[in-house]
Amino acid sequence: MPRPGHQVADEQHHPAPRPGPLMIIGGAEDKLRRRTILTDFVTACGGGDARIVVIPTASSLGDEVVQVYDALFRKLGAGAVTGCRPESREEAHDPDLVKVIDEATGVFMTGGNQLKLSAIIGGTPVGDAVVRAHRRGAVVGGTSAGASIQSSHMVAFGPGGATPKQRMTQVAAGLGLLATTVIDQHFDQRNRYGRLLMIVAQSPDLLGIGVDEDTCATVTVEDDHEILRVTGRGAVTILDPAQLVTNAYEAKRSSPLLASGVVLHVLPAGTAYDLTDRALLPHVPHVSDADAAELAEAQADLRQMARDIAADDVGPTHLRRRLARKRAPRKTGRTVEAPHDDQHEEQDGDPR
Amino acid sequence: MPRPGHQVADEQHHPAPRPGPLMIIGGAEDKLRRRTILTDFVTACGGGDARIVVIPTASSLGDEVVQVYDALFRKLGAGAVTGCRPESREEAHDPDLVKVIDEATGVFMTGGNQLKLSAIIGGTPVGDAVVRAHRRGAVVGGTSAGASIQSSHMVAFGPGGATPKQRMTQVAAGLGLLATTVIDQHFDQRNRYGRLLMIVAQSPDLLGIGVDEDTCATVTVEDDHEILRVTGRGAVTILDPAQLVTNAYEAKRSSPLLASGVVLHVLPAGTAYDLTDRALLPHVPHVSDADAAELAEAQADLRQMARDIAADDVGPTHLRRRLARKRAPRKTGRTVEAPHDDQHEEQDGDPR
Numbered sequence: 001m002p003r004p005g006h007q008v009a010d011e012q013h014h015p016a017p018r019p020g021p022l023m024i025i026g027g028a029e030d031k032l033r034r035r036t037i038l039t040d041f042v043t044a045c046g047g048g049d050a051r052i053v054v055i056p057t058a059s060s061l062g063d064e065v066v067q068v069y070d071a072l073f074r075k076l077g078a079g080a081v082t083g084c085r086p087e088s089r090e091e092a093h094d095p096d097l098v099k100v101i102d103e104a105t106g107v108f109m110t111g112g113n114q115l116k117l118s119a120i121i122g123g124t125p126v127g128d129a130v131v132r133a134h135r136r137g138a139v140v141g142g143t144s145a146g147a148s149i150q151s152s153h154m155v156a157f158g159p160g161g162a163t164p165k166q167r168m169t170q171v172a173a174g175l176g177l178l179a180t181t182v183i184d185q186h187f188d189q190r191n192r193y194g195r196l197l198m199i200v201a202q203s204p205d206l207l208g209i210g211v212d213e214d215t216c217a218t219v220t221v222e223d224d225h226e227i228l229r230v231t232g233r234g235a236v237t238i239l240d241p242a243q244l245v246t247n248a249y250e251a252k253r254s255s256p257l258l259a260s261g262v263v264l265h266v267l268p269a270g271t272a273y274d275l276t277d278r279a280l281l282p283h284v285p286h287v288s289d290a291d292a293a294e295l296a297e298a299q300a301d302l303r304q305m306a307r308d309i310a311a312d313d314v315g316p317t318h319l320r321r322r323l324a325r326k327r328a329p330r331k332t333g334r335t336v337e338a339p340h341d342d343q344h345e346e347q348d349g350d351p352r
Numbered sequence: 353m354p355r356p357g358h359q360v361a362d363e364q365h366h367p368a369p370r371p372g373p374l375m376i377i378g379g380a381e382d383k384l385r386r387r388t389i390l391t392d393f394v395t396a397c398g399g400g401d402a403r404i405v406v407i408p409t410a411s412s413l414g415d416e417v418v419q420v421y422d423a424l425f426r427k428l429g430a431g432a433v434t435g436c437r438p439e440s441r442e443e444a445h446d447p448d449l450v451k452v453i454d455e456a457t458g459v460f461m462t463g464g465n466q467l468k469l470s471a472i473i474g475g476t477p478v479g480d481a482v483v484r485a486h487r488r489g490a491v492v493g494g495t496s497a498g499a500s501i502q503s504s505h506m507v508a509f510g511p512g513g514a515t516p517k518q519r520m521t522q523v524a525a526g527l528g529l530l531a532t533t534v535i536d537q538h539f540d541q542r543n544r545y546g547r548l549l550m551i552v553a554q555s556p557d558l559l560g561i562g563v564d565e566d567t568c569a570t571v572t573v574e575d576d577h578e579i580l581r582v583t584g585r586g587a588v589t590i591l592d593p594a595q596l597v598t599n600a601y602e603a604k605r606s607s608p609l610l611a612s613g614v615v616l617h618v619l620p621a622g623t624a625y626d627l628t629d630r631a632l633l634p635h636v637p638h639v640s641d642a643d644a645a646e647l648a649e650a651q652a653d654l655r656q657m658a659r660d661i662a663a664d665d666v667g668p669t670h671l672r673r674r675l676a677r678k679r680a681p682r683k684t685g686r687t688v689e690a691p692h693d694d695q696h697e698e699q700d701g702d703p704r
Contacts, residue, residue, distance in 0.1 A: 162514070163540035163564055163587045164618055188515035191543040197618060212515055212608070235515045235608035239616075245632055247620070256564070256587035256620035260632040264591075264616045266516055266549060268599070268608035280597055280612040 020137040022177055022219040026185040026211030026234065027111055027144035031072055037216045037232050042076040044139045045106030050078040053104040055130070056085050057120050058112030058145035065110045073108075084126070092124035101129035106139040109146025115156045117149050118172055127175060134177045144185045151183040152176040153206055155199065160190045164197035164259055166251040171199055178219060178226075181207045181275075188212040188234055200241040201248040201259040207278065208239035219275065226275040230267045238265040240278050372489040374529055374571040378537040378563030378586065379463055379496035383424055389568045389584050394428040396491045397458030402430040405456040407482070408437050409472050410464030410497035417462045425460075436478070444476035453481035458491040461498025467508045469501050470524055479527060486529045496537045503535040504528040505558055507551065512542045516549035516611055518603040523551055530571060530578075533559045533627075540564040540586055552593040553600040553611040559630065560591035571627065578627040582619045590617040592630050 021044055029037045045052055052073050056065040066083035073081045082100050086092035101107060107130055109117065121127035134140045140150065148154050151174045158169025171182070182203070184196045187210030200208040211217050212234025219228050230236045240263040247258040265280060267273055272281040373396055381389045397404055404425050408417040418435035425433045434452050438444035453459060459482055461469065473479035486492045492502065500506050503526045510521025523534070534555070536548045539562030552560040563569050564586025571580050582588045592615040599610040617632060619625055624633040 160543070161540050162543055162545055162562070163589065188513050188546065191512070191514055193514055193545050194540065197616075201618075210514070233608075237515065251620075256585075257618065258620055258623055260617040260619065260623075260625075262616040262618075264614040265612040266553075266609060266614075267612065268603075268610055271599075271610050271612075273612075 017136045019221055020134055020139050022134065022150055022217075023139065023141035024147045024150055024178075024183055024209070024211055024217040024219065025141065025143035025232075026147060026187060026213050026215045026236075028186070028189075028213035029143055029216070029232070030214050031068070035072070035076065037214070038072055039076050040216070040218070040231060041106065041108065041139065041141045042073055042078045044141075045078065047077050048079050050106055051080045051082070051104050052078050052106045052108060053082050053084045053101050054108050054110065055117075055121070055126075055146070056083065056110045056112070057087065058114055058117035058149075059110050060112060062087070065112075069108060069110065086120055086124075086126050089120055089124055092121045092126040095125070098125045098129045101126065101133055104133060104138055106141065107133050109140075109142035109149060111144030111146060114145035114148040114154055114174075115172060117145055118154060118156075118174060122173060122175070131175055131177065140177055147185045147211055148183050149174045150177045151181040151209070152179050153182045153199070153203065155182060155184050155195060158195040158198075160192055161194040162191060164194045164201055164257040165254045166198070166248070166257060167254055168198050169195035171203075178209075178275075180205055181209055184208070184210045186213055187237055193237075196237075196239055197259050197262065198248075198257060200239050200262065201244060201246040201257050204241040204244045204246070206241070207275065208237075208241070210237040210239070212236070215269075225277065227272055227281070228267075228275050229272045230269050232269055235266050235268045236273075238267065238273060239263075240265070242278070369488045371573055372486055372491050374486065374502055374569075375491065375493035376499045376502055376530075376535055376561070376563055376569040376571065377493065377495035377584075378499060378539060378565050378567045378588075380538070380541075380565035381495055381568070381584070382566050383420070387424070387428065389566070390424055391428050392568070392570070392583060393458065393460065393491065393493045394425055394430045397430065399429050400431050402458055403432045403434070403456045404430050404458045404460060405434050405436045405453050406460050406462065407469075407473070407478075407498070408435065408462045408464070409439065410466055410469035410501075411462050412464060414439070417464075421460060421462065438472055438476075438478050441472055441476055444473045444478040447477070450477045450481045453478065453485055456485060456490055458493065459485050461492075461494035461501060463496030463498060466497035466500040466506055466526075467524060469497055470506060470508075470526060474525060474527070483527055483529065492529055499537045499563055500535050501526045502529045503533040503561070504531050505534040505551070505555065507534060507536050507547060510547040510550075512544055513546035514543060516546045516553055516609040517606045518550070518600070518609060519606055520550050521547035523555075530561075530627075532557055533561055536560070536562045538565055539589055545589075548589075548591055549611050549614065550600075550609060552591050552614065553596065553598045553609050556593040556596045556598070558593070559627065560589075560593070562589040562591070564588070567621075577629065579624055579633070580619075580627050581624045583621050585621075587618050587620045588625075590619065590625060591615075592617070594630070 023041055025037055042050055054066050054069045056062050059065045062085055070081045084097045084100055086097060130140060142150055154172050154174035156170035156172040182199050184192045192210055196208040196210050200206055215232035215234035215236060217228050217230060217236045219226055243261040245260040251257050265273060274281055375393055377389055394402055406418050406421045408414050411417045414437055422433045436449050436452055438449060482492060494502055506524050506526035508522040508524040534551050536544045544562055548560040548562050552558055567584035567586035569580050569582060569588045571578055595613040597612040603609050617625060626633055
């Protein structure tokens with residue numbers, strides 16, 4: 001929690017700050033090739049002006065992990081990168097660590113064991129500083145364990161499996177940057193429908209959010225709504241249990257749970273979901289450049305044809321000849337734009 | 353398809369026959385211990401009067417598989433068991449095989465490769481005889497491949513994974529015993545959310561049904577509704593895509609699919625789902641004997657207390673004494689019923 005004095009000063013002199021973006025990454029984000037997600041993170045933190053704090057407490061490697069992200073973030077243009085590695089609750093009271101977080105434009109929490117991370121920083125000045133950073137508008141990102149801890153209710157651990165079973169997983173308190181949610185990661189790769197369904201069946205107030213590897217759910221506040229946007233290679237799966245019927249309160253031992261009426265949203269890159277209204281944002285279909293050009297041409301053809309018919313000066317032969325004339329130069333044009341053409345054909349062709 | 357002559361005779365002399373039960377088993381049904389599902393199958397087929405045909409065409413083992421089910425079904429009391437093993441489309445025209453199926457009270461299709469099964473018997477007299485057996489009221493059961501082929505649209509093959517991806521799986525025509533459905537099996541164990549979601553995203557007219565191992569979805573017609581009831585160790589997962597929003601028609605290569613608004617039902621043993629209305633049947637919570645006894649006792653206590661208060665002859669001490677008197681003999685009774693008590697405590701206690 002922010003110190004009361006600090007908070008009062010804020011309220012007196014500034015408008016209420018807007019919370020910063022959350023970047024919830026499902027683990028195994030690309031670090032070697034296109035690095036889309038990490039590039040987005042550095043950009044959101046301010047690029048050359050970014051002051052990024054890396055918290056590697058979840059990891060058993062620690063300093064090595066800081067070195068990796070330090071090198072990555074600097075290569076991607078970050079102004080400054082600092083490690084912040086409390087390894088005990090006592091260290092998580094260190095005012096120097098708190099100061100580093102308080103001055104950061106972005107906080108990045110690495111992967112590892114989320115229960116280690118929450119058990120060490122939860123309810124400490126370092127944990128509070130991360131919450132404060134989010135509230136004052138800094139970017140908070142995290143991958144794997146660092147994603148899980150951002151939710152109010154955190155999956156502590158538990159096996160994979162598609163079917164929810166009583167007792168298959170444990171919930172602990174996350175930092176609560178995203179309220180009334182439970183976030184799971186490596187969702188596709190580690191088969192985690194079952195444990196996320198178990199949690200929302202027992203706690204249907206929560207929204208379940210499963211993030212695939214090398215995939216990022218970025219949450220920003222827009223017009224007082226929390227909007228989740230997806231980037232990266234996989235998908236974000238949302239389980240909305242508001243209409244749930246369940247037997248979770250009476251299921252014995254490890255028996256499968258009744259979880260009927262859960263609404264499911266699988267969201268790939270480019271899609272967005274309104275967490276406040278719990279609704280998909282309208283999907284804008286992608287039209288490639290080649291498609292757009294062809295559509296424009298077809299429309300022009302149709303207009304000319306309509307004029308010809310209205311003028312009554314046209315028979316089928318005439319039309320065929322004109323179309324052939326128009327197609328010829330276009331074909332040459334398309335050969336030059338081979339990559340576009342390829343993309344276009346895939347769109348038209350039946351999936352094989 | 354039944355021969356036209358046969359069909360006309362039926363219509364003239366008998367009321368329209370009622371379709372028999374479908375038993376859709378998710379693979380790896382228990383064969384050594386309680387054998388709940390296979391026992392149910394033999395019972396449904398008529399027990400001592402059962403004439404069961406085993407079709408092992410999906411399996412690469414064939415005769416050995418027939419021997420296993422022959423031994424199992426006989427041990428479970430089946431009157432007669434016969435193998436029917438076409439290994440080519442030509443053999444699937446054999447009138448002797450058709451005759452065996454036409455005289456059966458139950459047909460059982462084994463696991464293996466469902467595409468082998470559908471490619472050999474689909475559209476042949478043997479395949480038609482299985483459809484006819486179902487329509488005239490015989491039981492049709494199948495496990496794994498033998499489950500998949502019962503749907504109208506069959507998952508041919510495809511990898512596991514939680515997230516639906518374009519092209520990750522193939523659909524072929526099943527026997528269509530269960531119309532407008534796609535059935536998948538080993539659902540929990542082989543992580544098959546992704547491929548079932550891909551299919552319903554591309555074909556939102558279909559209902560997706562995923563059956564776990566050692567779990568059976570039994571479909572019967574009751575009051576003109578198809579009712580699915582669950583037995584066995586796992587769960588049946590239903591994906592209802594009627595309200596789906598998708599980009600399946602434009603997703604490139606193997607990219608993850610948008611599949612938003614799919615309604616999900618995870619149904620453990622003892623639950624039932626109306627396939628015609630696409631709705632969960634009301635869930636009747638289970639009350640253990642120990643709980644029922646305690647509830648009855650509590651009600652009696654409350655009634656006595658109400659009488660005492662009405663008669664104005666009671667103070668707190670009086671009540672406490674009476675409750676202590678009542679509890680004493682009950683405690684002894686509970687000690688004798690240790691197993692019930694244990695079950696009762698599990699129900700009340702918080703899950704550990």
